[in-house]
Amino acid sequence: MTKNRKIAVIGAGLGGAAAGALLQQAGYDTRVYEQAPAFSRLGAGIHLGPNVMKVMRRIGIEDKLNAMGSHPTHWFSRDGKSGEYLSRIPLGAFAREEYGAAYITVHRGDLHELMVSTLDQERLYFDKRLVDVDDSGDKVVMTFADGTTDEADLVIGADGVNSRIREKLLGPEAPIYSGWVAHRAIISAEKLKAYDLDFEACVKWWSEDRHMMVYFVTGDEKEYYYVTGVPEPEWNHGTSFVDSSREEMRKAFEGYHPTVQALIDCTETVTKWPLLERNPLPLWHDNRLVLLGDACHPMKPHMAQGAAMAIEDAAMLVRCLDEVGADRYRDAFELYRTNRFERASRVQKVSHDNTWLRRDEDPAWVFGYDVYEVPLRQLQHT
Numbered sequence: 328m329t330k331n332r333k334i335a336v337i338g339a340g341l342g343g344a345a346a347g348a349l350l351q352q353a354g355y356d357t358r359v360y361e362q363a364p365a366f367s368r369l370g371a372g373i374h375l376g377p378n379v380m381k382v383m384r385r386i387g388i389e390d391k392l393n394a395m396g397s398h399p400t401h402w403f404s405r406d407g408k409s410g411e412y413l414s415r416i417p418l419g420a421f422a423r424e425e426y427g428a429a430y431i432t433v434h435r436g437d438l439h440e441l442m443v444s445t446l447d448q449e450r451l452y453f454d455k456r457l458v459d460v461d462d463s464g465d466k467v468v469m470t471f472a473d474g475t476t477d478e479a480d481l482v483i484g485a486d487g488v489n490s491r492i493r494e495k496l497l498g499p500e501a502p503i504y505s506g507w508v509a510h511r512a513i514i515s516a517e518k519l520k521a522y523d524l525d526f527e528a529c530v531k532w533w534s535e536d537r538h539m540m541v542y543f544v545t546g547d548e549k550e551y552y553y554v555t556g557v558p559e560p561e562w563n564h565g566t567s568f569v570d571s572s573r574e575e576m577r578k579a580f581e582g583y584h585p586t587v588q589a590l591i592d593c594t595e596t597v598t599k600w601p602l603l604e605r606n607p608l609p610l611w612h613d614n615r616l617v618l619l620g621d622a623c624h625p626m627k628p629h630m631a632q633g634a635a636m637a638i639e640d641a642a643m644l645v646r647c648l649d650e651v652g653a654d655r656y657r658d659a660f661e662l663y664r665t666n667r668f669e670r671a672s673r674v675q676k677v678s679h680d681n682t683w684l685r686r687d688e689d690p691a692w693v694f695g696y697d698v699y700e701v702p703l704r705q706l707q708h709t
């Protein structure tokens with residue numbers, strides 16, 4: 328009975344795809360609406376820590392990801408100029424034993440395609456940009472940019488940093504530009520063979536105000552990827568990316584280690600992204616609407632945990648709906664918020680400060696987390 332409730336997920340990004348897949352697998356009547364007409368393999372990588380891989384196990388794609396991804400033995404932090412090692416964080420077999428799943432790095436497009444493939448394709452609607460929701464009756468009425476409407480009992484806003492659902496709950500407010508940009512480029516590892524240098528599987532090069540994170544995005548180590556954090560006081564290009572250039576990279580990383588210079592020399596195309604944030608939101612849900620992922624806690628990507636938090640949110644939300652019952656959705660949503668707010672806000676803060684793994688530290692609170700095993704903090708009145 329309770330699972331007959333019709334649930335709409337707005338956005339089929341990494342958080343929305345996870346929510347859709349987990350809800351459908353749990354037996355909820357779930358539809359996913361995505362504004363993009365289709366997805367393309369954008370040039371970017373992503374880390375998936377053991378905390379996320381445990382959710383991927385539940386979705387049923389852990390083995391495929393393990394086969395697809397690169398398995399670094401360590402996260403190395405190095406001084407950007409001298410190359411001195413600042414930290415050596417063990418991953419590989421250590422992660423599998425200590426944290427209960429692998430730590431991998433993959434191509435974001437490959438991950439996304441795999442996640443979207445786990446959705447019921449007949450309940451996945453592309454080209455559906457939500458423009459309005461009316462939550463005043465006994466159903467939510469959703470209106471899309473193409474003029475169509477649909478109804479649902481519950482609506483999950485997984486619609487990213489410029490979330491329409493967040494705006495509905497809290498009013499219009501642009502995200503905060505952090506003052507930093509990220510450059511992203513994928514390099515053919517073949518080109519790197521010309522250099523007598525060691526290109527490590529997962530390394531972050533640091534200096535005072537900027538960094539470059541580098542890793543393989545495929546298991547065969549044919550594609551190497553870098554993503555930076557570089558201060559840029561103003562951003563006047565809207566909320567999406569623009570093209571950057573090898574020249575701009577050379578200037579930004581002048582004086583950096585020869586390995587970084589080699590990466591810049593081998594760069595063919597590089598894009599530049601504004602890093603956007605919001606302060607922790609006072610409201611994650613209201614009546615039949617609830618938020619997850621970047622819609623409620625967008626962050627600088629410097630812990631490589633933004634999507635991880637969106638995916639953990641999705642898993643916790645489904646766990647809470649199962650625990651409480653979808654008929655008592657207000658309690659389920661509050662239980663979800665109670666069990667996610669502190670962790671997501673802490674990750675937002677550490678990401679903002681950009682201190683993660685710069686020095687040797689114990690990452691168990693992030694990587695060891697198991698959204699299915701962590702004891703639930705109960706609501707005060709239940």
Ligand code: FAD
Pocket residue numbers: 337338339340341342343360361362363372373374375455456457458485486487488489490491509511554600602619620621622626628630631632633634635636637
């Ligand atoms: P999104 O991925 O933004 O998805 C939102 C979806 O909703 C999109 O598909 C969008 O088209 C759709 N949508 C939006 N509005 C509407 C609407 N009105 N109607 C219908 N659909 C709509 N995270 C990690 O875990 N590891 C990393 O290594 C990592 N690296 C990063 C590097 C950079 C440079 C950046 C910028 C981010 C990085 N992140 C990383 C963070 C990660 O990308 C985000 O936190 C994650 O994508 C959030 O997922 P989401 O599903 O909440 O939102």
